[in-house]
Amino acid sequence: MSTDIEPREHTELRAAVAALGRRHGPGFDRAALWAEAGKLGYLGVNLPEEYGGGGGGMAELSIVLEEAGAAGAPLLMMVVSPAICGTVISRFGTDGQKAAWLPGLADGTRTMAFGITEPDAGSNSHRITTTATRTEDGWVLNGRKVFVSGVDIADATLIVGRTSDARTGSLKACLFIVPRDTPGFGRRHIEMELDADEKQFELTLDDVHLPADALVGDEDAGLLQLFAGLNPERIMTAAFAIGMGRYALDRAVGYAKERQVWKAPIGSHQAVAHPLAQAHIELELARLMMQKAAKLYDAGDDLGAGEAANMAKYAAAEACVKAVDTAVHTLGGNGLTKEFGLARLVTASRVARIAPVSREMILNYVSIHSLGLPKSY
């Protein structure tokens, strides 16, 4: 992929992470790569320098995830730990929360999961019912979450709840750090058709008692704080998808150059070559939108970043699904063998189309907010 619209430091970061990713490669040991990437400063490249981070932003963090994925060694927890949780704590946490969490999130020795999705409030996060009630010395949380990734390997989960507002009876979104072994914080592994180390969990919060400093940020400024974390999540999901798409495409292109069943390699047939070329173009376009979203976010334009991050996530997911589908087909029967390892990406590539916000919800967002069309729901 050409990278010449990037500053030199970005190209160098890209090359360094690509080399690390290649050393670990497909079939990689997730924990070992996570530890090494953390030690080298890649996991915390977006976090403040005073807390051990690299002092960069989403532009740099998305490069790390994209290149690891392009080498066949994606690190899904980067989408939540440094990107959502690290960002929210850096922007809205107290000095104590920053000191407690950021150095570990930056060097990878600590990990934080993120739980917003609920069984009865999937795409409609305004309907979440996990409720935080104030006590004399802190909070009590009650509720349920689903599909939360990596809770077993995370030291804590940043849980999105609502405070019950005694005065008006309305509910407000707010964020709580819940350490993994807190009494009342239960988890059940949800079996997924995904070939990944990071598992998904259903969570139960049953009278989970938390100290006052478990609340991150202001209990009344919930949505603003939430979106400060959700835009990085979308940018990182785009990076995850572009990395996976590039990996699949590289494998297919390599195969198409070698495989010969008539007089020339199959890649010389345009029916094989054109879909690969199309996939390449669509991945490149998606990356441009991801770079725009990261640039706007890093410049502090949360509103502009919101639209671009949604569009980037949409474009990257669609490009990834198409690249994987094309790659599998290019390999013929080998596309479905375990040895070539591409068929497992068919399910994995669909994740970016569903999570963290589905394709349809992005189309709704663009219809309503970008085009001014009326809302149907």
Ligand SMILES: Cc1cc2nc3c(=O)[nH]c(=O)nc-3n(C[C@H](O)[C@H](O)[C@H](O)COP(=O)(O)OP(=O)(O)OC[C@H]3O[C@@H](n4cnc5c(N)ncnc54)[C@H](O)[C@@H]3O)c2cc1C
């Ligand atoms: C592998 C994986 C990892 C995940 N990790 C996490 C995590 O770490 N933390 C977390 O909190 N969540 C996580 N999720 C959950 C994910 O964010 C949700 O699955 C996603 O937000 C969609 O919610 P849902 O599954 O309830 O689908 P639903 O909201 O039930 O949607 C089902 C379908 O209906 C469509 N739909 C819904 N409403 C509308 C509408 N108004 N207009 C048009 N179409 C509509 C959707 O587009 C979708 O196709 C993960 C999911 C997966 C698959």
